[in-house]
Amino acid sequence: MENRYKTTGKTARSILATLPMFLIIVVFSTQGNFAFADTAQALAWIVNTAFFTLIFFLMLYKGKTDRYRAIAFGASAVLFAVGFMSNLIEIRGSINYDTTTIYNCDIPFCHIVTTMVIIPAAIKQTIIFSGSLSDGYASISSMLVIVFVAAILLGRAFCSWGCFYGGWDDATSRIKSRPVIKRINQSFKYFSFAMLILMALWSAESLVPQYCNWLCPFKAVTEGEKIVDATTLIKNIIFYTLFIALCIVLPILTKKRIQCATFCPMGALLSLFNKINIFEVALDEDKCKKCNKCVSKCPLMAINKDHKPSMTCAKCGKCIDNCPSEALNYRIRGTSAKVSASTARIIFLHLAYSFMVIFLGSCAYGGLTTIFRLIF
Amino acid sequence: MKNFISKFWAILTVFLLLGSFLFGQQLQSVLLRAPFMRIDPSFSGGEVERTIQSSPYTILIHEKVFPALIGEGDEGFRQITIVNNDSTLICYNLDNLVVDSLTTVRIIENKPIVFVGGHTDTIREVGLSEKKLIFRIEERK
Numbered sequence: 110m111e112n113r114y115k116t117t118g119k120t121a122r123s124i125l126a127t128l129p130m131f132l133i134i135v136v137f138s139t140q141g142n143f144a145f146a147d148t149a150q151a152l153a154w155i156v157n158t159a160f161f162t163l164i165f166f167l168m169l170y171k172g173k174t175d176r177y178r179a180i181a182f183g184a185s186a187v188l189f190a191v192g193f194m195s196n197l198i199e200i201r202g203s204i205n206y207d208t209t210t211i212y213n214c215d216i217p218f219c220h221i222v223t224t225m226v227i228i229p230a231a232i233k234q235t236i237i238f239s240g241s242l243s244d245g246y247a248s249i250s251s252m253l254v255i256v257f258v259a260a261i262l263l264g265r266a267f268c269s270w271g272c273f274y275g276g277w278d279d280a281t282s283r284i285k286s287r288p289v290i291k292r293i294n295q296s297f298k299y300f301s302f303a304m305l306i307l308m309a310l311w312s313a314e315s316l317v318p319q320y321c322n323w324l325c326p327f328k329a330v331t332e333g334e335k336i337v338d339a340t341t342l343i344k345n346i347i348f349y350t351l352f353i354a355l356c357i358v359l360p361i362l363t364k365k366r367i368q369c370a371t372f373c374p375m376g377a378l379l380s381l382f383n384k385i386n387i388f389e390v391a392l393d394e395d396k397c398k399k400c401n402k403c404v405s406k407c408p409l410m411a412i413n414k415d416h417k418p419s420m421t422c423a424k425c426g427k428c429i430d431n432c433p434s435e436a437l438n439y440r441i442r443g444t445s446a447k448v449s450a451s452t453a454r455i456i457f458l459h460l461a462y463s464f465m466v467i468f469l470g471s472c473a474y475g476g477l478t479t480i481f482r483l484i485f
Numbered sequence: 486m487k488n489f490i491s492k493f494w495a496i497l498t499v500f501l502l503l504g505s506f507l508f509g510q511q512l513q514s515v516l517l518r519a520p521f522m523r524i525d526p527s528f529s530g531g532e533v534e535r536t537i538q539s540s541p542y543t544i545l546i547h548e549k550v551f552p553a554l555i556g557e558g559d560e561g562f563r564q565i566t567i568v569n570n571d572s573t574l575i576c577y578n579l580d581n582l583v584v585d586s587l588t589t590v591r592i593i594e595n596k597p598i599v600f601v602g603g604h605t606d607t608i609r610e611v612g613l614s615e616k617k618l619i620f621r622i623e624e625r626k
Binding site for chain 1: 487488490491492494495496498499501502503505506509512513516517520521522523524525526527528529530552553554555564617619
């Protein structure tokens with residue numbers, strides 16, 4: 110009988126805590142306007158709202174963060190790709206860009222470009238990107254505002270809660286139950302900082318965002334450069350090869366988010382903001398049994414050998430979910446780990462998941478609408 | 486006290502996040518006023534130096550651009566944008582159009598662009614859409 114009361118109480122508490130999130134999803138996805146363009150859009154909205162609400166409820170009810178976050182994160186990445194490509198086809202008739210698209214400044218701005226525009230913006234007072242400053246789809250100003258807010262409020266948690274690319278290698282890293290390649294040098298995680306410096310300097314010197322120009326694996330699932338000559342052919346081969354290697358094959362073999370951990374300059378930049386972020390994953394050394402589970406499970410190789418999360422932690426919650434002694438927990442900086450673990454988790458989840466449902470939720474909504482329109 | 490301030494700030498971040506999405510437009514307009522918020526001329530083509538009306542086309546002659554991180558480089562370009570003011574497709578038998586006495590542009594239907602005159606080999610990267618024809622002429626200091 111006592112157990113039944115406990116379960117009912119837990120369910121009621123979880124529903125109550127989910128209600129504000131449900132309202133956030135409804136308000137931001139509809140903007141107060143429930144007039145849908147067609148049945149497909151209405152259906153997409155219902156599915157999207159139910160899905161994101163259910164995921165948040167399960168996080169609270171089951172007490173597991175990463176398990177449910179990963180479902181929403183992976184689904185959002187796939188649906189973003191669908192929505193993005195259909196949007197491009199609608200706007201400019203093709204998912205490929207060419208010289209015309211560049212000269213017309215019609216390329217959507219993505220957060221990774223931020224790492225490459227900083228130096229020219231500071232020295233030359235210009236943005237080295239062929240996009241629209243304020244109009245159209247994914248304008249430079251709208252994305253810069255989002256990046257700024259994410260950097261200050263989430264730090265590198267953006268990489269696990271807000272990035273519309275991160276879901277790809279996060280999902281593929283979960284395909285196998287055990288890694289085929291078990292020993293990976295933890296210092297590989299610092300390669301992303303080398304990428305950040307290299308891309309920032311190369312782009313500043315050439316006044317071209319070179320990561321987008323030559324190395325972005327996600328061109329394979331967003332927009333590719335139209336093949337018109339040998340150079341554009343080579344670029345496309347590089348884009349697809351990197352996507353297959355870094356976002357599919359290596360994550361499957363290692364169970365690590367290889368692209369995000371080692372290759373993404375944006376991840377490195379956001380790691381620097383982790384230092385000023387109010388939330389962190391903290392270790393209670395008294396509880397830690399030094400089992401090394403957190404070190405082996407961390408998909409970003411962010412946990413040091415002393416079992417403390419490093420600055421590259423993306424706060425996905427995988428180590429917390431897997432720690433057998435509950436030694437790792439979300440923590441609000443400046444508070445004691447023992448006192449505030451559950452409070453910190455609840456507040457952090459509201460923050461990070463709000464970002465996810467508003468930012469990624471809109472991408473998923475667009476993708477779902479496209480899919481339903483194709484079906485019906 | 487430190488505990489209270491930390492928790493207060495943590496809760497405040499949730500509201501700051503919601504506020505930043507609610508007032509995203511306002512934040513964008515503040516950002517747009519920043520001095521660095523302009524597209525680099527190597528992408529935008531630079532400021533328009535002269536406009537020629539040649540019905541149904543408007544020809545925009547951009548200023549010369551010599552891209553470099555600091556100062557100006559030795560090699561650059563001048564962009565010429567031909568905007569079609571009609572609803573019809575651009576490039577219909579517009580013959581012998583002299584653009585800024587730099588080159589002669591001959592545009593023939595179904596063959597997007599043919600350059601005649603002395604500067605044919607210096608023209609690079611032609612962009613053609615329904616309403617716009619953009620090309621760049623190499624320039625040296």
